[in-house]
Amino acid sequence: MSLILEKVRVVMGSFSLEADAVFTGRITGISGPSGAGKTTLLETIAGLRKPVSGRILLQHEVLTDEPSQRMIPPHRRSIGYVPQDLALFPHLNARENLRFGQPAVLRPGMPDLETVIRVLELQDLLDRPVGKLSGGDRQRVALGRALVSGPRLLLLDEPLTGLDPALRDRIVPLLFRIRDQCRVPILYVSHDAGEVAALCDEVATIRAGRVEFGGPALGG
Amino acid sequence: MTAVDLQIILFTVGMAALSTAVILPFGIGLAWLLARPNWPGKSWLETAVTLPLVLPPVATGLILLKLFGRRGWIGGFLERAFGIEVIFTWRAVVLALSVMSLPLLVRSARTAFEEVNPRLEAVAATLGAGPWRVFFRISLPLAIRGILSGTLLAFARALGEFGATIMIAGNIPGRTQTLSLALYQSVQLGNDDHAMVLAAVSAVIALGAVSLAGGAWRRRGGGL
Numbered sequence: 001m002s003l004i005l006e007k008v009r010v011v012m013g014s015f016s017l018e019a020d021a022v023f024t025g026r027i028t029g030i031s032g033p034s035g036a037g038k039t040t041l042l043e044t045i046a047g048l049r050k051p052v053s054g055r056i057l058l059q060h061e062v063l064t065d066e067p068s069q070r071m072i073p074p075h076r077r078s079i080g081y082v083p084q085d086l087a088l089f090p091h092l093n094a095r096e097n098l099r100f101g102q103p104a105v106l107r108p109g110m111p112d113l114e115t116v117i118r119v120l121e122l123q124d125l126l127d128r129p130v131g132k133l134s135g136g137d138r139q140r141v142a143l144g145r146a147l148v149s150g151p152r153l154l155l156l157d158e159p160l161t162g163l164d165p166a167l168r169d170r171i172v173p174l175l176f177r178i179r180d181q182c183r184v185p186i187l188y189v190s191h192d193a194g195e196v197a198a199l200c201d202e203v204a205t206i207r208a209g210r211v212e213f214g215g216p217a218l219g220g
Numbered sequence: 221m222t223a224v225d226l227q228i229i230l231f232t233v234g235m236a237a238l239s240t241a242v243i244l245p246f247g248i249g250l251a252w253l254l255a256r257p258n259w260p261g262k263s264w265l266e267t268a269v270t271l272p273l274v275l276p277p278v279a280t281g282l283i284l285l286k287l288f289g290r291r292g293w294i295g296g297f298l299e300r301a302f303g304i305e306v307i308f309t310w311r312a313v314v315l316a317l318s319v320m321s322l323p324l325l326v327r328s329a330r331t332a333f334e335e336v337n338p339r340l341e342a343v344a345a346t347l348g349a350g351p352w353r354v355f356f357r358i359s360l361p362l363a364i365r366g367i368l369s370g371t372l373l374a375f376a377r378a379l380g381e382f383g384a385t386i387m388i389a390g391n392i393p394g395r396t397q398t399l400s401l402a403l404y405q406s407v408q409l410g411n412d413d414h415a416m417v418l419a420a421v422s423a424v425i426a427l428g429a430v431s432l433a434g435g436a437w438r439r440r441g442g443g444l
Contacts, residue, residue: 077346080347087342101344
């Protein structure tokens with residue numbers, strides 16, 4: 001991945017978040033306490049929030065350039081986003097959720113629907129309403145839905161929070177599979193610095209409204 | 221019940237259905253707009269849409285009369301440009317019913333749109349869905365219950381509309397006379413028995429509409 005946040009500043013009421021960093025990891029993790037602005041950062045990268053200043057570039061393409069008022073809308077960014085509450089579409093079953101963002105033409109190297117179903121072991125869930133899925137199953141459908149849309153980058157907001165240890169042990173290998181088999185880089189935020197260090201090959205922190213680059217990490 | 225009564229009933233139901241069909245796309249669009257966070261002109265539009273609900277219906281009728289009359293801004297234009305007359309025709313009935321029932325649809329649909337989790341719409345956008353696709357695949361299906369109930373309310377309101385209709389459509393038997401207007405006329409003429417028959421018919425139609433909607437609801441599985 002090559003994600004550049006160039007003097008990005010986001011303001012929400014009295015809260016402000018600043019980021020000036022270059023991320024190149026295959027799984028980059030950003031840790032920080034609750035309320036530090038982790039979700040705000042992901043939403044800004046996804047194009048759901050407009051920064052008051054700065055530029056965001058993904059693989060050398062300018063996504064947001066505040067000085068020139070250029071902002072590519074979220075539906076043209078090819079950035080998958082899995083929020084903490086997963087935001088599965090409640091009126092669609094698992095298969096319809098997965099296919100929601102399926103592109104008519106797949107970009108080279110992107111995983112197709114069948115690959116995603118296989119990698120995330122979703123075969124048995126496809127015809128079930130998402131409201132009747134367990135927490136771990138919902139997590140897998142949400143990851144799958146984002147992957148099927150052919151993202152250049154996958155943003156995950158606290159993907160392991162609230163899961164019991166057994167479920168965590170099931171989801172973590174899936175993240176590595178996404179990285180290795182689907183070849184989609186992941187930007188991952190969590191309040192748990194230990195978890196980030198264990199999973200990611202590059203880490204950063206958010207402290208006092210500022211993203212601080214931490215460099216490469218062991219793990220992954 | 222006479223053939224004339226039957227004509228009045230069919231005319232009223234037809235006009236109410238037509239006015240509901242006319243306001244549906246506008247009402248849904250307005251409701252969606254009003255459910256969006258603050259934007260310039262929102263409070264102005266909000267007031268304009270609510271106005272027919274708080275004004276006396278005859279006052280709304282008077283405003284419509286001034287706008288759509290031959291010398292009115294809109295009525296004058298329609299007549300000059302297209303030769304379309306509105307006042308004291310069936311078009312005036314549709315206009316009155318539409319204006320009076322629109323706020324009920326908008327209020328109900330707006331609440332339904334406001335209850336759609338904005339994160340679902342945001343995530344749909346990150347999955348490549350443009351604003352129209354987000355609307356038709358996410359917002360609209362999730363708000364459909366409120367929209368259906370608003371549509372039913374609007375239809376029921378249109379069935380019983382009186383004040384604005386009599387102002388701009390008059391009470392012309394065979395041309396603009398609806399159930400409410402015929403009922404009023406029967407009472408005026410001292411024909412209370414006939415008025416009671418029309419009142420009973422109005423009640424049956426309204427109950428029929430409500431139970432039809434309820435049946436449709438149950439077929440949908442009662443939820444999403």
